[in-house]
Amino acid sequence: MPDHPQTLLGRYDVLDWGDGCVIYDRSLFLTHLLDEPTALMLRARLAEASETDSPAHLQALLDDLLPASVTDSS
Amino acid sequence: MHLGQLAPAVALQRLRQGVRLRTGPFVVALRSDIAALSQQVLQQYAEHELAEDDGFSDFHIRITPPAGLRRWWRPQARFVFDGAEHFNPLPLHHAFPLLEWGLNWCVSMHAHQYVILHAAVLERGGRAVVLPAPSGSGKSTLCAALAHRGWRLLSDELALLGLEDGLLWPLTRPISLKNQSIRLIRDFAPDARIGEPVPDTIKGAVAHCAPPAAAVRAAQTPARPGWIVLPRYTPDAPAALTPLPKAQAVMELIDACFNYSIHRHQGFAALGRLVDGSDCHRFEYSRLEDAIAVFDRLAEADPDEPSVTPTMALPSSHSASLPTSQSASLPVSQPVSQPASTTGDAAP
Numbered sequence: 001m002p003d004h005p006q007t008l009l010g011r012y013d014v015l016d017w018g019d020g021c022v023i024y025d026r027s028l029f030l031t032h033l034l035d036e037p038t039a040l041m042l043r044a045r046l047a048e049a050s051e052t053d054s055p056a057h058l059q060a061l062l063d064d065l066l067p068a069s070v071t072d073s074s
Numbered sequence: 075m076h077l078g079q080l081a082p083a084v085a086l087q088r089l090r091q092g093v094r095l096r097t098g099p100f101v102v103a104l105r106s107d108i109a110a111l112s113q114q115v116l117q118q119y120a121e122h123e124l125a126e127d128d129g130f131s132d133f134h135i136r137i138t139p140p141a142g143l144r145r146w147w148r149p150q151a152r153f154v155f156d157g158a159e160h161f162n163p164l165p166l167h168h169a170f171p172l173l174e175w176g177l178n179w180c181v182s183m184h185a186h187q188y189v190i191l192h193a194a195v196l197e198r199g200g201r202a203v204v205l206p207a208p209s210g211s212g213k214s215t216l217c218a219a220l221a222h223r224g225w226r227l228l229s230d231e232l233a234l235l236g237l238e239d240g241l242l243w244p245l246t247r248p249i250s251l252k253n254q255s256i257r258l259i260r261d262f263a264p265d266a267r268i269g270e271p272v273p274d275t276i277k278g279a280v281a282h283c284a285p286p287a288a289a290v291r292a293a294q295t296p297a298r299p300g301w302i303v304l305p306r307y308t309p310d311a312p313a314a315l316t317p318l319p320k321a322q323a324v325m326e327l328i329d330a331c332f333n334y335s336i337h338r339h340q341g342f343a344a345l346g347r348l349v350d351g352s353d354c355h356r357f358e359y360s361r362l363e364d365a366i367a368v369f370d371r372l373a374e375a376d377p378d379e380p381s382v383t384p385t386m387a388l389p390s391s392h393s394a395s396l397p398t399s400q401s402a403s404l405p406v407s408q409p410v411s412q413p414a415s416t417t418g419d420a421a422p
Contacts, residue, residue, distance in 0.1 A: 020321030
């Protein structure tokens, strides 16, 4: 249970209670709600990203997971 | 000293000249030469403390008739804030609702030391319940009922969440009742001080219910979060809580937040902490007595128990139920709902 959001890449604040996940994007000033299946995928891919320790890899997976319409709205 | 401790004639004169009322963390400098409005202020703010004469005022408000013909023909009331008019005048008999709506606007547009939510807040046993709800959900009716059955009123319209301390700060002011809810609360809480209904406002008939004296006197005491409950009146429905996923609760709070776009990631973190410290539910109800029983059970539950509360339900009977339609609750700018999965402010 999070006390504070976990911040990824200095840009994404993540709150994850295990019943879905919310992410605040500091660059686009947008908040995303991920449903539980998508949140599960994010958790799995975050674990992969931590192994490879690649910011580019992490950014790519977040770009992939967050709704495309969000990028368009910028 | 409280406003109600002044002799009525003195209080009316003070209101004409300007009076400084303490409401929650704010001091409101209020001046009006509309006698009918002043009488309502005396009724609704009788327990509010008078601030010292030479101190700082957060909001300078004047309710006054316009100059010229409108002073006499179809008379109107103007809301003047810091010397400027931000709203169109309303009919003179709408002066008290105009004051309340205007003061809501003043707080929600300026008090950015808080995260501000369109929500009622009450407290019991040191824990606050936050009731964010869209217009017509029965929030104010439920709030008035709880406030007269052992729950301390912190606010009917605006939840003030401390950015740093994560506490809910009182803004104890009159509760706005609409249409059939006026009679309902009169019957439910005969001791409630409810003003005369003001007909034909943009919300229909509106009457204000004065906050209980004990709640006003405790208006400097914040409460820690306990529950977030999204109420919804549904005709004939049994009173029932259903768990609300915390991630979804964050999004609901963002939709109810007036200044999320100002606080950005700090606001996100503050709302996350609020949800983190709260049990989150949706709540459907039709009968106030049943609703009160459910809330009392919530308050009696051990706060250290696991946060996922099983659905609680009470049978519904069909007497004394709420009206089937309720009007809007805030005429000032509302937070705008965002698409289902994403919300945010304008792009930079």
